[in-house]
Amino acid sequence: MAAVNLDNVQGDLFSRGFPKIKETYYFFSIVPGKEKDFSTALAALGNSGKISSLKKVLDDWVKVDGAPKNEIVPVSNALIAFSKTGLDKIQTGLTGRGLDLDNLTTSDPAFAAGMARDGPENLNDPAPTSWDPLFNASPIHGILKVAGHCQEIVNSKLDEIKKILGYPNIIADIAAQSLPTSANSRVDGQVRPKDQGLNGREHFGFEDGVSQPLLKGINEDAAFNKDTFMPRRGRSPHCGEWTLQNVPRGWWKAAFSSFASSSKTFRGLLSSPRNSKMELAQTLITVVQSAPIVLFPDQDATSDPVASNDFKFTNNNVCPLAAHIRKTNPRDDSVFTRNARIVRNGIPYGSEFSVDESGKRGLLFACYQSSIDNGFQFIQKIWINNPEFPEAPSTAGFDPFTAQPPNDGQLHITMFDPSEKKLDTGLGHFPKLVTMKGGEYFFVPSISALTGTLGSA
Ligand code: HEM
Numbered sequence: 001m002a003a004v005n006l007d008n009v010q011g012d013l014f015s016r017g018f019p020k021i022k023e024t025y026y027f028f029s030i031v032p033g034k035e036k037d038f039s040t041a042l043a044a045l046g047n048s049g050k051i052s053s054l055k056k057v058l059d060d061w062v063k064v065d066g067a068p069k070n071e072i073v074p075v076s077n078a079l080i081a082f083s084k085t086g087l088d089k090i091q092t093g094l095t096g097r098g099l100d101l102d103n104l105t106t107s108d109p110a111f112a113a114g115m116a117r118d119g120p121e122n123l124n125d126p127a128p129t130s131w132d133p134l135f136n137a138s139p140i141h142g143i144l145k146v147a148g149h150c151q152e153i154v155n156s157k158l159d160e161i162k163k164i165l166g167y168p169n170i171i172a173d174i175a176a177q178s179l180p181t182s183a184n185s186r187v188d189g190q191v192r193p194k195d196q197g198l199n200g201r202e203h204f205g206f207e208d209g210v211s212q213p214l215l216k217g218i219n220e221d222a223a224f225n226k227d228t229f230m231p232r233r234g235r236s237p238h239c240g241e242w243t244l245q246n247v248p249r250g251w252w253k254a255a256f257s258s259f260a261s262s263s264k265t266f267r268g269l270l271s272s273p274r275n276s277k278m279e280l281a282q283t284l285i286t287v288v289q290s291a292p293i294v295l296f297p298d299q300d301a302t303s304d305p306v307a308s309n310d311f312k313f314t315n316n317n318v319c320p321l322a323a324h325i326r327k328t329n330p331r332d333d334s335v336f337t338r339n340a341r342i343v344r345n346g347i348p349y350g351s352e353f354s355v356d357e358s359g360k361r362g363l364l365f366a367c368y369q370s371s372i373d374n375g376f377q378f379i380q381k382i383w384i385n386n387p388e389f390p391e392a393p394s395t396a397g398f399d400p401f402t403a404q405p406p407n408d409g410q411l412h413i414t415m416f417d418p419s420e421k422k423l424d425t426g427l428g429h430f431p432k433l434v435t436m437k438g439g440e441y442f443f444v445p446s447i448s449a450l451t452g453t454l455g456s457a
Helices: 035-048 054-066 084-093 102-107 109-113 115-122 151-164 263-271 277-286 305-309 335-339 376-384 447-451
Strands: 022-030 076-082 142-148 171-173 186-190 252-261 347-350 361-369 434-444
Touching: 022 084, 022 151, 022 361, 035 084, 035 151, 035 447, 054 076, 076 084, 076 151, 084 109, 084 434, 102 109, 109 115, 109 434, 115 376, 115 434, 142 151, 142 434, 252 376, 335 376, 361 434
Parallel strands: 186 347
Antiparallel strands: 022 142, 022 171, 022 186, 076 142, 076 434, 252 361, 252 434, 347 361
16 A cells, blocks of 8 residues: 555655656735635646656656666756745635644744745844845745756647746736746746756755655655654644554655855865875765765765665765765664655756856755755755854864855865874865855645645645
């Protein structure tokens, strides 16, 4: 018996996510006074089959995996999710049905606050006034995340869904852009060029999406015990419907954040003078790579995805304390680590550095978890941005890759030699490598909640 109702869970909510070459994130608002109509339209969307179930996406992956190498399999998939202000809006259109949204404030304060408040207050994010206009123009009530094998198929799926949702009378664009996408209300991401072997890599050049928690009931067979993950039971609104044995209901939230990556600064760091070749290798490879260089000295860890994930951080000289993979997953068995596991399914955006050095590029970071407080917020605030974590044997420094230092300041990291003596890598203090350009937290309902809890016939 399947532990998970694969027809009811939205299809991006697992470790592989949507198969994709192009992906568009479309943000919308619900037109004032049209809340009731929106719930009716939402129910129609739920019944239309246009929002992908996990079953559909798993079937797509079978087709993609079974296709000859280099053949592009036609696929398109979509996810819908709502911000807290979006849920509040939907609530006003539902007569005689309470979503009990007040509970969110106590059960997940970060989600209830929204990213525009939580980011600057807790994550050292820049003030929303300096975000890309799309993310601070007007309240974002919902998001459609649409992925496919080409932009045309993505656009046409998006248009079909917008039509069902009553665009432009019931839902409307956010009248602002996030360059380099030159259309209002959306950001377009794409996988990096396959013909150059860059597909699957983010813009600094590292393979992404390697280390993911595997989900009970989906792909737990391949998981190490410590890494199977189960979304926790939610409190309200009860429309997550992640049906697991012994866990009748769970619910998912998504954190979306747009990061601009400074490839120039990164390359500058790579070419700065260093004391030894070994130190350079350690700094550059292990700050991000998903395995210690002792296991994979010469190549990316992805050559063996299982082995690359089956390790603990024992030697500080092998994996620096501040490495991105260590900060974001300490690989200990503590309750904090277990609660902080997130499923990441983002996509790069922008031009190739080799084509346009001064162009804008980065990562449309998207992650899923049952609690923003325990997941995205905890990882960024308590681990990534905290130079004291992990403590022993001495101050680790910031996550050199994704830390947002206080007051937009500089980063530093500490390195050790094999006898745990501090090394001077010559890096000193350096500017942050990514800048947060905007984002929002979203609640990802089950498909039956679109027709039931949130929708009305
Ligand atoms: C521009 C921003 C970012 C870039 C370019 C980036 C890139 C990467 C890369 C290259 C990896 C290693 C490969 C892998 O295991 O997938 C990784 C791992 C990871 N990242 Fe990020 N990341 C970014 C932001 C973030 C943020 C904001 C968070 C969380 C708040 C995060 C959480 C993680 C986690 C949990 C892992 C897996 C660690 C492990 O289990 O080994 N990342 N990231």
